[in-house]
Amino acid sequence: MRISSLVVSIVSALGTIGSSAQAQTLTDAALVERGHAVATAADCMACHTVPRTGKPFAGGYAIVSPLGTIYSTNITPSKTSGIGGYSEAEFSRAVRQGIRKDGAHLYPAMPYDSYAGITDEDMHALYAYFMHGVEPVDEVSKEQTALPFPFNLRFSMAFWNVLYAGTTPFTPVAGVSAEINRGAYLVNVLGHCTSCHTPRNALMGAIQSEALAGGFVGPWYAPNITSDPVSGIGGWTPDELVAYLRTGHAKGKNQAAGGMAEAVQNSLQYLPESDLAAIAAYLKSTDPIRDKTEERAAYEFGSPHSDEDSIRGTYPPTAHDSLASGKELYSGYCASCHQPNGAGSDDQAYPSLFHNTATGSIRPANLVAVILYGIDREVDGKEVLMPGFGKQSYVTPLTDRQIADLSNYVLQNFGNSQANVTPDDVAMARTGGPKPILATVQPFILPTLVGIAIVIILIAAGWFIGKRRRRLAPVAAR
Ligand code: HEC
Numbered sequence: 276m277r278i279s280s281l282v283v284s285i286v287s288a289l290g291t292i293g294s295s296a297q298a299q300t301l302t303d304a305a306l307v308e309r310g311h312a313v314a315t316a317a318d319c320m321a322c323h324t325v326p327r328t329g330k331p332f333a334g335g336y337a338i339v340s341p342l343g344t345i346y347s348t349n350i351t352p353s354k355t356s357g358i359g360g361y362s363e364a365e366f367s368r369a370v371r372q373g374i375r376k377d378g379a380h381l382y383p384a385m386p387y388d389s390y391a392g393i394t395d396e397d398m399h400a401l402y403a404y405f406m407h408g409v410e411p412v413d414e415v416s417k418e419q420t421a422l423p424f425p426f427n428l429r430f431s432m433a434f435w436n437v438l439y440a441g442t443t444p445f446t447p448v449a450g451v452s453a454e455i456n457r458g459a460y461l462v463n464v465l466g467h468c469t470s471c472h473t474p475r476n477a478l479m480g481a482i483q484s485e486a487l488a489g490g491f492v493g494p495w496y497a498p499n500i501t502s503d504p505v506s507g508i509g510g511w512t513p514d515e516l517v518a519y520l521r522t523g524h525a526k527g528k529n530q531a532a533g534g535m536a537e538a539v540q541n542s543l544q545y546l547p548e549s550d551l552a553a554i555a556a557y558l559k560s561t562d563p564i565r566d567k568t569e570e571r572a573a574y575e576f577g578s579p580h581s582d583e584d585s586i587r588g589t590y591p592p593t594a595h596d597s598l599a600s601g602k603e604l605y606s607g608y609c610a611s612c613h614q615p616n617g618a619g620s621d622d623q624a625y626p627s628l629f630h631n632t633a634t635g636s637i638r639p640a641n642l643v644a645v646i647l648y649g650i651d652r653e654v655d656g657k658e659v660l661m662p663g664f665g666k667q668s669y670v671t672p673l674t675d676r677q678i679a680d681l682s683n684y685v686l687q688n689f690g691n692s693q694a695n696v697t698p699d700d701v702a703m704a705r706t707g708g709p710k711p712i713l714a715t716v717q718p719f720i721l722p723t724l725v726g727i728a729i730v731i732i733l734i735a736a737g738w739f740i741g742k743r744r745r746r747l748a749p750v751a752a753r
């Protein structure tokens with residue numbers, strides 16, 4: 276292939292309109308439509324709209340971070356309440372570098388560390404869309420972000436950015452197919468898959484050497500999606516990956532709940548098939564990262580098993596709160612949909628609980644989280660629902676002990692029997708999952724700083740008093 280045609284194919288693979296993009300007027304319908312596609316792939320909707328009740332992009336969506344709740348802002352083109360006053364350069368700086376029009380730093384809950392890679396052409400189209408394709412909403416959300424000290428000091432993000440934020444727009448890697456380059460752009464930049472699937476260090480920066488190797492997102496665990504056949508998605512066919520991304524459901528593999536359900540619902544289901552294939556091709560091409568404690572893929576665990584006969588008739592069907600053991604709880608709350616033997620319904624609309632990464636993983640976080648929070652995902656206008664059994668449950672709120680017993684029953688009989696759930700694990704999942712060190716030490720930062728300040732004041736006072744004493748003392752005594 277000639278260099279020029281390679282460049283053309285890469286440029287067109289990135290969906291760009293070439294150098295003419297910059298010259299197009301912002302109201303150009305094709306440009307606005309392209310910006311809409313970029314916004315969809317980047318899932319701006321998920322965070323900037325309150326689900327069900329909120330107006331599109333009017334903000335106010337609560338992102339529960341381990342450091343406190345961060346509220347998204349209004350990014351409609353409203354001049355009074357939104358970003359109507361942003362120039363294209365200011366918009367680009369906010370999205371790619373996390374700096375607001377007024378110069379204040381945004382929190383990385385806005386994934387500007389990924390968006391830093393957005394190409395100039397896509398950025399231009401995105402601006403056109405937000406200025407001319409989005410309805411202005413003149414309302415500021417009542418909820419405002421108020422993180423505790425020291426995280427309320429927005430300028431501290433400038434230091435974080437030096438360490439962890441990206442700086443350059445994505446450039447295709449030479450010698451790699453246009454499809455894989457497109458997939459890399461969708462995964463690492465627009466789709467910001469890394470913001471959930473890459474583990475974070477003590478300062479909550481993404482650990483680049485473990486890109487896509489799996490990380491906690493609140494109480495959920497975003498699994499390893501590198502190409503490793505044991506720890507990652509190496510054993511998934513490209514078709515299974517595409518089905519999962521488009522519908523949130525891959526038979527015999529997993530169903531999307533938590534943040535993944537939102538990604539499917541707001542973004543991935545609308546991507547063209549070629550983009551989903553590109554994501555699958557890229558994931559399959561990533562360097563495999565293996566967790567040494569794992570020997571089999573999570574979706575390989577388990578087989579049908581039923582205890583229904585042993586408990587039949589031992590309790591009245593209405594006596595739900597008297598159900599004590601894991602098997603009774605399973606029979607009472609889960610078997611109606613997932614079947615007594617865990618195989619799920621024939622069409623797998625109620626999925627099998629064996630051959631499911633949520634139950635086969637050595638980290639049973641997603642099993643616990645789905646029992647607590649359930650699933651609510653809308654795809655192709657149809658709703659996929661599993662009730663949660665947490666505090667707000669419309670079925671029955673279960674206790675930490677009951678959920679632990681139930682989880683262990685499921686793990687022992689359908690999943691990874693090496694995994695184990697304690698009531699404390701359930702309690703932690705209720706309060707938002709494992710806390711990073713930064714959040715754990717937060718309550719001590721202010722007292723520590725005050726303590727250090729007091730020590731400094733005491734030393735300074737001692738030095739000052741000592742000096743005065745010396746000065747006041749008779750010359751002979753010095
Ligand atoms: C994962 C959640 C998330 C996604 C996805 C997201 N944002 Fe944000 N965004 C936020 C949050 C949270 C804030 C406010 C952060 C703060 O107050 O520090 C924000 C702030 C902003 C701001 C600053 C507005 C202002 O003046 O306060 C702009 C502009 C913006 N986002 C644009 C976008 C665009 C465009 C996209 C899609 C390409 C996008 N965001 C996707 C969470 C998100």
Ligand code: HEC
Binds near residue numbers: 461466495500507519
């Ligand atoms: C907001 C966080 C978040 C984002 C963004 C996200 N994911 Fe996920 N992902 C998750 C969680 C959580 C799960 C586990 C879902 C479950 O088991 O219910 C998951 C599961 C998956 C799985 C199934 C893995 C397995 O072993 O079961 C794949 C594949 C996947 N995600 C791919 C992607 C891709 C590709 C992107 C970017 C386009 C992406 N995800 C973006 C949170 C996220």
Ligand code: HEC
Binds near residue numbers: 612628631
């Ligand atoms: C009313 C029917 C219903 C009940 C009752 C029910 N589920 Fe589900 N469950 C579902 C549906 C529907 C899905 C998701 C299917 C999909 O996403 O395509 C699901 C998914 C799951 C998953 C996979 C989640 C993931 O994150 O990958 C697990 C594990 C699970 N259920 C366990 C349970 C357990 C344990 C119980 C009992 C406490 C239970 N379910 C009760 C309908 C139900």
